[in-house]
Amino acid sequence: MGLGRLRYVALNAVNLKVKPLARRILDEETIQTQIIKLNTQNQLYNKGVGADGIRLGSYAPSTIRYKTTMAAHIGRDTRTDHVTLKDTGDFYRSFKVKNQANGFIISADTLKDGTDDLEFVYGDKILGLTNDSIAELRPEIIERLLPLVRRAILT
Numbered sequence: 001m002g003l004g005r006l007r008y009v010a011l012n013a014v015n016l017k018v019k020p021l022a023r024r025i026l027d028e029e030t031i032q033t034q035i036i037k038l039n040t041q042n043q044l045y046n047k048g049v050g051a052d053g054i055r056l057g058s059y060a061p062s063t064i065r066y067k068t069t070m071a072a073h074i075g076r077d078t079r080t081d082h083v084t085l086k087d088t089g090d091f092y093r094s095f096k097v098k099n100q101a102n103g104f105i106i107s108a109d110t111l112k113d114g115t116d117d118l119e120f121v122y123g124d125k126i127l128g129l130t131n132d133s134i135a136e137l138r139p140e141i142i143e144r145l146l147p148l149v150r151r152a153i154l155t
Contacts, residue, residue, distance in 0.1 A: 040095060
């Protein structure tokens with residue numbers, strides 16, 4: 001590589017803006033699906049925790065009786081070892097990922113049956129990723145980001 005080309009590459013590297021490249025990756029449907037799955041399936045359903053890693057709690061005995069006797073018959077979630085916020089699945093299906101200037105925000109319809117607000121009852125940490133989920137997502141984003149950075153620097 002000649003000195004002129006090396007100088008060109010060095011200037012591209014110095015002037016590189018990574019945030020627009022990262023936003024482009026966060027706009028990808030597969031990444032947004034992965035983010036939503038980490039929040040809903042991994043955190044809420046499998047572990048029963050919010051973005052802060054704290055358990056959402058346990059079901060009341062009456063809810064456990066309902067879930068173990070009736071819920072499956074009407075197509076509702078039957079897990080009882082911790083709060084999952086799944087019940088009908090409407091809440092999970094409402095999740096969306098929106099890009100922001102410095103990352104992304106997860107939103108969802110937190111009104112249950114038009115009455116209870118899940119964020120009011122369980123806290124605003126039901127929407128968002130734990131440090132473990134972020135650590136799981138990071139390699140995927142880096143893997144997609146590196147070719148974009150290389151292309152931006154070398155072309």
